[in-house]
Amino acid sequence: MKQAFWRAIDSHPPSSVAVITDGDSLSYAELLAHVVSWQEKLGKLSFRPVVALSMDNRLGAIACYLACLRLAYPVVLFNPSLGAQGKQHLLHRLDPNIWVEAEQIILRHDKVINTPAALAVVLTTSGSTGGGKYVALSYGNLDSNATAICEYLPIVSSDIALCTMPLSYSYGLSVLHTHLQMGAAIRLTDKTVMDKGFWSLLTDEAISSLSGVPSFYEMLLRLRFTRHALPALRYFTQAGGKLAENYVNALAEYADKTHKGFYVMYGQTEATARMAYLPCEKVAVKPKSIGQAIPGGKLSLMDPDGGEITTAHMEGELIYEGDNVMLGYCEDKTDFAALSASQRLATGDLAYRDEDGDFYICGRLKRIIKLFGERLNLDALEELFAQKGVNVKACGEDNLLVLACEPSNKAVAGVWLDEWVSCPPRGKVVIEVDAWPLLPNGKTDYSALLAQGKR
Incomplete structure (x- = not known):
């Protein structure tokens, strides 16, 4: 047994x-x-x-x-x-x-x-x-x-x-x-x-x-x-x-x-x-x-x-x-x-x-925010960038999208973000990070990225 x-x-x-x-x-x-x-x-x-x-x-x-x-x-x-x-x-x-x-x-x-x-x-x-x-x-x-x-x-x-x-x-x-x-x-x-x-x-x-x-x-x-x-x-x-x-x-x-x-x-x-x-x-x-x-x-x-x-x-x-x-x-x-x-x-x-x-x-379900009335799936947005060969992390809250990327990708990430996400400029922020902040279990610390984007 x-x-x-x-x-x-x-x-x-x-x-x-x-x-x-x-x-x-x-x-x-x-x-x-x-x-x-x-x-x-x-x-x-x-x-x-x-x-x-x-x-x-x-x-x-x-x-x-x-x-x-x-x-x-x-x-x-x-x-x-x-x-x-x-x-x-x-x-x-x-x-x-x-x-x-x-x-x-x-x-x-x-x-x-x-x-x-x-x-x-x-x-x-x-x-x-x-x-x-x-x-x-x-x-x-x-x-x-x-x-x-x-x-x-x-x-x-x-x-x-x-x-x-x-x-x-x-x-x-x-x-x-x-x-x-x-x-x-x-x-x-x-x-x-x-x-x-x-x-x-x-x-x-x-x-x-x-x-x-x-x-x-x-x-x-x-x-x-x-x-x-x-x-x-x-x-x-x-x-x-x-x-x-x-x-x-x-x-x-x-x-x-x-x-x-x-x-x-x-x-x-x-x-x-x-x-x-x-x-x-x-x-x-x-x-x-x-x-x-x-x-x-x-x-x-x-x-x-x-x-x-x-x-x-x-x-x-x-x-x-x-x-x-x-x-x-x-x-x-x-x-x-x-x-x-x-x-x-x-x-x-x-x-x-x-x-x-x-x-x-x-x-x-909880990784969906509303940008000035429009629903945005943060995971789907990350996938769009991945298909272009660019690794990003997307986080946010209603009426604020924060996109984090490596310094070398900031310019191109900003161009694609403007192409894919239409909202007033104050509603989206692109930040650069040298390394993703991680939780103790190795997962991305999205809260830390959001806090950085809101500064």
Whole structure:
């Protein structure tokens, strides 16, 4: 019988490598010992505590996280870069019983917080700010999504996956989950693509898989990733936002030439991690597609009146159904008691399907602004520039469009913007940036660009 990944660590060969850091390598037996030690540290309390954990990419945090799952203690994962104000937001709103940071355990209070038995993990939707809603996930959500991902990704027990994304981010967390499920190894590192040691790590340590968001692959390609043979690398995955078509084509061509797999995936924290994937053999043919639903899931499209769209190439809101859909959102601890299982998620993404049933994201419902009465799809505008070979980021609010580009592209970007977007001059601003501001999960920080454009 299959065990959930937090229990599966007991059943993998004890000597198999589980976690590799910049200075050490731990077997599954050693990882289990660390987890058991954390279970003892957290203690057997007379009530079910809520634990807040600074989820950095280190062994201690991973062991504490797994201990919480095994003890059935709900755990709130937050990014280690969370500032003082963000921590105060979290403390005030969720009031966790236990606070764990830098491997130090603080028992804050012993008041009982009413939580459903299914509640396993709470993730923030706001990165390093501590604001926004929290996403509540169940043990079933975690288990079903890890199982589904393992069905379509070729993960084997001998794999070593390089983990560069924050483990407080659902995509990075899913990499950990799936490799623990299959008895494979995770290579943790603080090195970035800009570090010389990153490339030495790739070539010298037999890394078998990479995972990253668009900004990660954009940087890899600028640094001539495709010139490296990397014989140990079997496959790589991309999610966390739409990667420009020219980058997808470059990676697909590299994968084909070097006999590697390249998987384009789609997901949201609200669905634990993944909802759809595009098989390797389709990436070069359909570089703009997210493919079809993961095993056990279902995708459909809904029109503005709530009816289902079945016609090809007709846009609607993308709806996902599956066992990995969250229990719900939380604003504060009083929302925990009302959480309940739901298998349906309105994604907030606009999409269409082709004649083969493959889906394409064409924008966000919330990425639409009105410029003096005219609707403008910001994602569609970025795509227009991408088709011209110019990488831009578009953001804004009603009656203000901010277009960010690299300094060398500012002149031509301004010309095309005037051609494509007609509005009074005060309604559009072109700014130049040397590098995109990024959130802790590697996604573009549109709020920072908007603030820069409004100065």
